[in-house]
Amino acid sequence: MKLDYINEENKFNEDEFEELTEDEIYLNKGADAYQAGDYETAIRLYQKSADMGNITALSNLGYCYYYGRSFPVDKTKAKECWEKAAIFGDIPSVYKLGDMYRYGDLPQNLDYSHALYKRAFLLALDNMDNYYVAPDAFLRMLKYYPEEISDFGYSPIDIAAHCVIGIKDRIARGDNYSGKVLSDAKAVLIKLLDE
Template sequence: MYLNEGAKAYQSRDYQTAIKLYQKSADMGNIIALSNLGYCYYYGRSIPVDKEKAKKCWEKAAILGDIAAVYKLGDMYRNGDLPQNLDFSHALYKRAFNMAVQCSENYYVAPDAFLRMLKYYPDDISDKGYSKIEIALSCITGIKKRIAEEDNYSEKALKEAKAILLRLIDD
């Protein structure tokens, strides 16, 4: 209950309420709420940006199996929020991708794991026996579902996924 109410508050940009609800849910053991708290700390949603707290939230959630936490840690290592380590980032993206393939119907997180592999390591997708075009289509479909449910944060990801799909088709 707290997680869903927190998500509604977050989408409405009522971050203070979202943080309180996510914290309650995380305290009750909800790993998605813990991961969402990481987003709040990382982006400074009504609180000061605190990438160390974001990292701690995502590390705990990743250990417990949260896909978003795994790829967000990959982003931190890739983008230099932590000491840049592209090999570790790559390993985290691959882990998130493998987890997402197992639950590709989860359009809240699977498309973002797919998108990172499509952007940075597309050959790994083929090496695993998957079609890059099918993964890109799955990514776009999932992101569109989020947008249809009034997700306010997915337009940029959709543009990126469409551009990648067009590039794959041209190749």
């Protein structure tokens, strides 16, 4: 179904979205609103997309709850969104659940966190060109379990370089939230090169 508009305030040319499904249109417009800092619009659009079955939109709602975008921080709701999306292999949901178990948002369980990071890493290997999700999954393994990367047939230095390039690419494409992640990836790469 083609849409003539998303809402009265945000008209667009439907030809621009000819290849996208309705849920993908809502997801993309929600992401644009999020990057612009219009979290209320982003949440509304993500929710519409998630209600249509879009797993990425559900994962993005988790971020909104976790970081308190337009409403109070609610880590329980973030966890619920990420658990639902992780079932379908959403990479950010898998590693964000790993973060919650590592950093104590949930009862700390480093073994479970490790398993989640490894799962996200393996999923990311199948999606290496997706610079919006793969570098973050790679970075967690690089920071906490670099010795295991070679078990999967990859050099930690190559994975770290891939992270830096990917994060730079998404920043160049307008991602306003990846500056610290880029600094972390560069630090990991420098450390690996110095060893």
